[in-house]
Amino acid sequence: METGLFAIAAGIAVLTGFGAGIGIGIATSRAAEGVSRQPEAAGKITTITLIGSVLAEATAIYGLVVALIILFVKWPA
Amino acid sequence: MNLSEELTIAMSPHGLFGFKIFGMEIFVTDTIFLMWIIMAIMIILAMLLTRNLKLVPDGKQNAAEAFVEFMQKFSKDNMGHHSKHFVPYLGTLVLFLAVSNTISIFNILPVGSLMKTITGNEAFGELVLRPPTKDINLTVILALISIILVIFSSIRFKGVKGWLQYHVEPSVILLPFKIMDYFVRTLSLSMRLFGNILGSFILMELVFAVMPAFVPAVFSIYFDLFDGFLQAYVFVFLTSLYIGEAIE
Numbered sequence: 001m002e003t004g005l006f007a008i009a010a011g012i013a014v015l016t017g018f019g020a021g022i023g024i025g026i027a028t029s030r031a032a033e034g035v036s037r038q039p040e041a042a043g044k045i046t047t048i049t050l051i052g053s054v055l056a057e058a059t060a061i062y063g064l065v066v067a068l069i070i071l072f073v074k075w076p077a
Numbered sequence: 078m079n080l081s082e083e084l085t086i087a088m089s090p091h092g093l094f095g096f097k098i099f100g101m102e103i104f105v106t107d108t109i110f111l112m113w114i115i116m117a118i119m120i121i122l123a124m125l126l127t128r129n130l131k132l133v134p135d136g137k138q139n140a141a142e143a144f145v146e147f148m149q150k151f152s153k154d155n156m157g158h159h160s161k162h163f164v165p166y167l168g169t170l171v172l173f174l175a176v177s178n179t180i181s182i183f184n185i186l187p188v189g190s191l192m193k194t195i196t197g198n199e200a201f202g203e204l205v206l207r208p209p210t211k212d213i214n215l216t217v218i219l220a221l222i223s224i225i226l227v228i229f230s231s232i233r234f235k236g237v238k239g240w241l242q243y244h245v246e247p248s249v250i251l252l253p254f255k256i257m258d259y260f261v262r263t264l265s266l267s268m269r270l271f272g273n274i275l276g277s278f279i280l281m282e283l284v285f286a287v288m289p290a291f292v293p294a295v296f297s298i299y300f301d302l303f304d305g306f307l308q309a310y311v312f313v314f315l316t317s318l319y320i321g322e323a324i325e
Contacts, residue, residue, distance in 0.1 A: 051318075054311050058265050061272035068275070072085055 010070045016063025023056035080286055084279060090212050093200045107204050108212040114188070115176050115209070144168070155314070156321040159234055163320055166226065170219070171313040177209050178274055178305030181281070182297060208305070211275040213267065220266035223316040224259055231323035243323070266315060273308045277301065 031049040035042045092104035126141040134142055148168040152160035189204035209215055232240045244255045277300035284293050 050311070050314070054269070054315070058269055061269055061276070064276050065268055065272050072088065 006070055006075075010067040013063050013067040013070060017060040020056050020058075020060035023059075024053045027052040027056065080283075084282060087205075087207070087282060088211070088275065088279070090214070091200070091203060093204065094198055106212070107207075108209045108215055110204065111180065111206070111209040112177070112215070115173065115180065119172060119176060152317060155317040157325060159230075159324055163226075163230070163317065167313050167317055170223075170316070171309050174210065174219075174270075174309035174312055175306055178309055179208070179301055180206050181208055181278070182301050208274050208278060210270055210308075211278050213271045216267040216271040217263070219270070219312070220263045223266060223312075223319070224263050226316075227262075227319045227323045228259070230320055234324040262319060266312065270308055270312055273304060277304050 027049055031045050034045045038045075090106040090108045092106050093110055095102050095104040097103070126137050130138060145164075145168070148164050148171070149161070152164050152167060156163060184206045186206060188206055189201050192201040192204060193199070228240075231243065235243070244252050281293060281296060281300050284296050
């Protein structure tokens with residue numbers, strides 16, 4: 001019946017990916033700057049970027065999980 | 078059957094066979110069965126790779142040694158001088174996760190129908206090689222194992238007093254946050270793995286539905302292989318980070 005509204009709700013939940021994308025973008029651009037300034041520190045910078053990206057990405061994943069819960073859990077009418 | 082129903086069936090674990098223990102019916106789901114397959118593959122590979130070891134390594138022994146050395150260096154970087162106790166756990170975890178996240182590229186093997194003809198059990202017909210880590214039950218258990226290991230290793234290397242001390246450092250105000258930390262870490266470890274694998278799995282299914290030939294192969298390189306290995310590495314990396322913080 002209101003499946004359309006559920007789909008819209010799931011779509012809104014997935015908007016968390018917006019913030020994660022910006023966050024990972026900033027982290028990666030700074031990492032690229034850092035490596036071009038100090039190529040010898042590339043290994044450490046890669047590790048730190050990976051942690052940062054993974055933590056930033058967690059928000060997007062929560063959004064995805066919430067969207068999936070909205071879509072696939074049978075809600076009482 | 079429309080696409081959404083097919084996806085719902087593919088996402089949820091289903092029981093293959095059950096047995097009774099203490100009056101409770103326990104079902105072996107396809108997640109557990111896939112884990113058995115992966116464990117069998119890994120045990121056989123480990124036995125093959127470590128058979129008749131030589132002082133001067135050749136071919137397959139080189140590969141095994143390279144992996145062990147990589148894990149030792151990785152642990153040492155993240156956990157300092159107690160790291161050698163954790164190399165077996167982290168190595169097993171990263172191998173298991175790497176195989177289970179990427180197992181769907183072997184989807185062409187007819188494991189389900191093979192098991193059906195061997196055992197005569199109809200339920201095996203539904204069995205497809207899909208990553209078992211897309212089942213939230215498995216990822217929650219893996220995250221719980223990691224967090225319990227963090228707590229126990231903290232007690233083992235710092236003593237009960239040192240472990241309790243850790244919660245009130247540098248100030249008592251932090252106590253509720255440090256306790257909350259255990260739950261948040263479990264949640265984020267399990268949800269990250271589950272969400273990534275399930276997300277890429279759904280995307281691959283959608284790509285299959287739109288264009289069943291050639292295009293999925295290109296997407297599979299990123300979503301199955303790259304993402305699978307990355308998530309396995311990230312899970313182990315975060316576990317080692319937590320352990321390193323707890324035992325220092």
